Amino acid sequence: MGGVGILRISGIHALSIAKHICYRNVSTINPRTAYYSKFVDGNGSVLDEGLILYFQSPSSFTGEEVIELQGHGGMVVMDMLLARALELGARQARPGEFSERAFLNGKLDLAQAEAVVDLINSTTSTSAKLSARTLLGAFSERVNQLVMALIEIRSFIEAAIDFSDDDIDHLAGGEIRDRLTILIERIDHLTAETRVGIVMRDGLTIVIAGLPNAGKSSLLNTLTGINRAIVTEIPGTTRDVLKERMELDGIPLHMIDTAGLRDSEDLVEREGVRRAREAMVTADHILWIVDDENEAIPDIEPPGLPEAVPFTLIRNKIDITGRTADVIRHNNGTTEIAISAKTGAGIQLLKNHLKSTAGISENQEGEFIARRRHLEAIRRARGHTSSALENLSISTAIELVAEELRLAQMSLSEITGAYTTEDLLDEIFSSFCIGK
Numbered sequence: 001m002g003g004v005g006i007l008r009i010s011g012i013h014a015l016s017i018a019k020h021i022c023y024r025n026v027s028t029i030n031p032r033t034a035y036y037s038k039f040v041d042g043n044g045s046v047l048d049e050g051l052i053l054y055f056q057s058p059s060s061f062t063g064e065e066v067i068e069l070q071g072h073g074g075m076v077v078m079d080m081l082l083a084r085a086l087e088l089g090a091r092q093a094r095p096g097e098f099s100e101r102a103f104l105n106g107k108l109d110l111a112q113a114e115a116v117v118d119l120i121n122s123t124t125s126t127s128a129k130l131s132a133r134t135l136l137g138a139f140s141e142r143v144n145q146l147v148m149a150l151i152e153i154r155s156f157i158e159a160a161i162d163f164s165d166d167d168i169d170h171l172a173g174g175e176i177r178d179r180l181t182i183l184i185e186r187i188d189h190l191t192a193e194t195r196v197g198i199v200m201r202d203g204l205t206i207v208i209a210g211l212p213n214a215g216k217s218s219l220l221n222t223l224t225g226i227n228r229a230i231v232t233e234i235p236g237t238t239r240d241v242l243k244e245r246m247e248l249d250g251i252p253l254h255m256i257d258t259a260g261l262r263d264s265e266d267l268v269e270r271e272g273v274r275r276a277r278e279a280m281v282t283a284d285h286i287l288w289i290v291d292d293e294n295e296a297i298p299d300i301e302p303p304g305l306p307e308a309v310p311f312t313l314i315r316n317k318i319d320i321t322g323r324t325a326d327v328i329r330h331n332n333g334t335t336e337i338a339i340s341a342k343t344g345a346g347i348q349l350l351k352n353h354l355k356s357t358a359g360i361s362e363n364q365e366g367e368f369i370a371r372r373r374h375l376e377a378i379r380r381a382r383g384h385t386s387s388a389l390e391n392l393s394i395s396t397a398i399e400l401v402a403e404e405l406r407l408a409q410m411s412l413s414e415i416t417g418a419y420t421t422e423d424l425l426d427e428i429f430s431s432f433c434i435g436k
Contacts, residue, residue: 004050005073007081009090010062010098015054017088018067021081022052026067031056039071039081047080048072062098063105096432100425103417110417110428111140111374117432118201118369126250127200130369139197139368142190143415146381149183150409157402180389187382192359194378197370199358203245203252206354207279209305210289212260215316218341219289220244220257223350241275248351251358256283261304277304285357286311287350292321292338312337312353319343327353377414384408 009017019026023046024037034051041047050071060066071077086092094100099113108116115134122128133139153176208216221227224246242257256279259272280286286305292315305311313336318325325346328336337353339346360366388404391397413419 003073005071005078005081007069007071007078007085008098009067009069009085010060010064010093010101011090012065013089014065014067017085017090018052018054018069020088021069021084024052026052026054029054031059034070039069039084041080041084042087047084048077058105058107061107062101063107064101094430096429099432100429103425108135109137109140110425111143111415112137113417114371114428115139115369118371123203123245123252124200124247124250126366127252127369130197130200130366134197134368134370139370139374140416142193142368143412146183146186146190147409147412147418149179149186150385150405150412153179153183154402154405154409157398157405161398161402177389177392180385180392184382184385184389187378187385191375191378191382193367194370194375195359196366197368198372198375199251199360200366201369201371203254204284204354204358205254205256205282206285206287207256207258207276207283208287208289209258209261209276209280210314211291212262214260214289214291215341216260216289217242217257219287219314219316219339220255222341222344222347224255241272241279248354249360251355251360253354280309281306283309285309285354287314288312289314289316292317292323310357312350312357314339314350316341318345325349374415377411381408381411384411 015026020042021039022037023040024035029035029052031054034053036049037052038049039047048071050069053068053070055061055066055068057063057065069081071081082092096117099108099116102108103110103113112135115131119128119131119135122131156176208219210216220242224244226244241259244255244257246253246255258276258279259269261273261276264270264273283306286309288305288311290313311334313334315323315336315338317340318338319340319342323338325338325340327349328338330336335353337346337350339350341347384404384407388401388408391400391404394400410419417425
């Protein structure tokens with residue numbers, strides 16, 4: 001409930017429905033101009049008063065005739081207005097139907113339509129800015145450039161299918177090979193940018209794990225700036241999974257503090273350990289915390305970590321041992337960071353490292369917002385383009401080259417909706433809220 005409530009009607013009967021609700025003569029109003037009117041029921045009794053706005057087709061969000069009735073935001077008042085509109089032949093919109101109609105009527109492509117709900121659901125100012133850029137077409141433009149490059153190469157390949165074998169041999173070793181190589185590089189660059197866009201939209205789930213009393217809860221409190229977790233010198237204080245959200249230079253981070261991993265006869269602590277291991281499996285990254293005072297702890301390859309989840313070794317309590325805060329990168333790819341969660345030493349080094357794990361370099365914030373389905377489509381396009389390049393050296397496989405490039409084009413076109421299926425549209429728009 002808010003100060004202003006809006007009833008939006010879209011479709012060929014929007015104006016005729018508004019004529020029966022509004023006391024003002026709707027036939028005389030100009031598009032994109034606000035007019036005052038009383039809103040009445042079937043008996044002429046006043047339900048509310050407010051503003052009427054008319055958006056003429058095709059210059060509306062949906063591309064259809066659109067009327068907006070802006071009244072007071074009380075639920076009862078809005079319900080009465082809605083009931084009156086339904087009585088006059090309107091029906092209630094499905095979730096995301098306004099954006100879906102905008103897509104079907106060519107007002108937005110699919111990536112832009114998704115950006116509408118991403119903008120609404122933004123959790124940081126950076127993700128909101130990137131969603132707005134995607135809504136304006138920044139992501140779609142990059143995708144369309146690759147599609148056009150594929151079309152140009154496809155046209156040349158398909159024309160060459162009817163040429164002689166000598167011409168095909170010349171084709172295999174010439175300009176097309178170079179163009180495909182460059183195209184793959186461009187797809188790889190878009191893949192990296194899309195990963196950043198996904199992180200900016202969804203955030204990273206960071207699990208803080210380790211043995212009891214290593215300083216996991218202290219690190220959670222220090223990173224988030226909130227005394228969220230109880231900190232004591234008694235090992236095993238944390239018995240459950242604690243979740244806290246934070247923002248790191250525009251990146252949403254979902255921080256999870258877990259129970260210390262050890263064997264225990266305590267039923268509650270054992271359940272906490274089970275939940276800790278469960279959280280680790282679904283994490284994007286694990287911070288494995290060790291007490292720098294304890295020399296017996298394996299420092300490079302901690303036991304029991306999920307193989308598929310990357311981790312960083314965090315040596316805590318350097319305020320006690322006297323170690324200097326620093327970052328060490330080992331030959332096996334493991335990164336070790338020495339910090340003090342108590343004094344804050346090395347915390348900025350850790351934050352910089354978390355940004356790098358997200359694929360974001362210094363002063364970079366991304367180019368657009370993206371979703372995991374976009375990344376999957378780009379990966380498939382990359383695979384088909386690579387297969388086309390491999391088949392290009394086989395003179396008898398020129399038809400396979402053309403087919404692989406066609407499949408690559410279709411994969412990329414799924415992002416913008418130039419090629420899509422009804423099932424995909426239903427899945428995407430059903431996740432929107434009603435009224436969008």
